[in-house]
Amino acid sequence: MDMSATAAGARRIDLRSDTVTRPGPGMRQAMAAAEVGDDVLDGDPTTGCLEARVAQLLGMDWALYVPTGTMGNQVAMGLVTKPGTELYLDALAHIVHTEMAGTALFWGVQIRPVTPRGLAIDADDVRGMLRPPGPHALRASALAIENTHNSAGGVVTSVAGVRALAALARDHGLMVHLDGARLWNAAAALGCTVAELAAPVDTAMVSFSKGLGAPVGACVAGRGIPVALAREARRRFGGGMRQSGVVAAAALYGLDHNLARLPDDHAKARRFAAAVDGKGGARVIPPDTNIVMIDLAAGGDAAALATAIAGDGVLVSPWAASRLRAVMHLDAGDDEVAHAAHVVARHLARSAA
8 A cells, every 4th residue: 555645645744754755756867877787796886886985974994785774783783793792782772672683693692771861872871881890791892872863763962972982882892883874864963974973983884765865775884894794794694786786876866965955854853843742741852853752641542643643644653652753854845744743733632632
């Protein structure tokens, strides 16, 4: 079923995720015109161009194109962790909740979840979880940082915050991975470059299928680690692609045409949040970027409310038992977002009546 249209043919407003965007005519044309080759055998020229550009943008030694952000994170886990050790990361991190225990299954690494005092972990939070050395203490090998933090409502960790986390990790012999699926949004919100946010880490992952509007793809990047090791890990996951330039071209188009407009999505999120906050006793996490988390009043049923809202042509996600998520993106214009906010606000008020 096409969730972007109602049974009567009217367009739905889909705010479930920024992954719902569809390639526009310009992106499709770039994909059709892409120069391609067998990336596994000889290298695909368009994919190579994308990898070189992302490595330069992140200030890394290399970047490697992968089909998904999850694969990118898991490739990085194979580079920065060691079997039989722990990985420190936010208790609500994507690697914990949305990657099917891949770190444990593939790399033999135990998760050490850190519950933040605020919305996302900082150096003091991690410091409080470090195990004192001893004969029975499990060693840690790495720290992962998620920026922006999806489950916390797209919250941003500042350049100083990333540096402090990485410095703590270095002091304790840990390598550092940056899950930057929406790092583009973090940099846009902070007014800095993605290279500044990635400067203190060993590996980073960035996605193209969210704010940049590409249909698929991500890059994992690294410094001080041979790219050959990353290629080995990608191959184990079946991630070696052939004429991948067709989809890499979409990512390049997103960097050229959709990167600069990310602040528009952040502004839409702020307007949406202001319109629904307080309705029916609901409260929003003030959005740093393009994600709006709506916490319902006591007794609120997010799944039931999302179903009711969908009946009026607006799609949002039930993120937890009493939390809804709405994500702004390039396919939802200002008027559509305003209408969606009106519909959600009305249902919130009605649910409390």
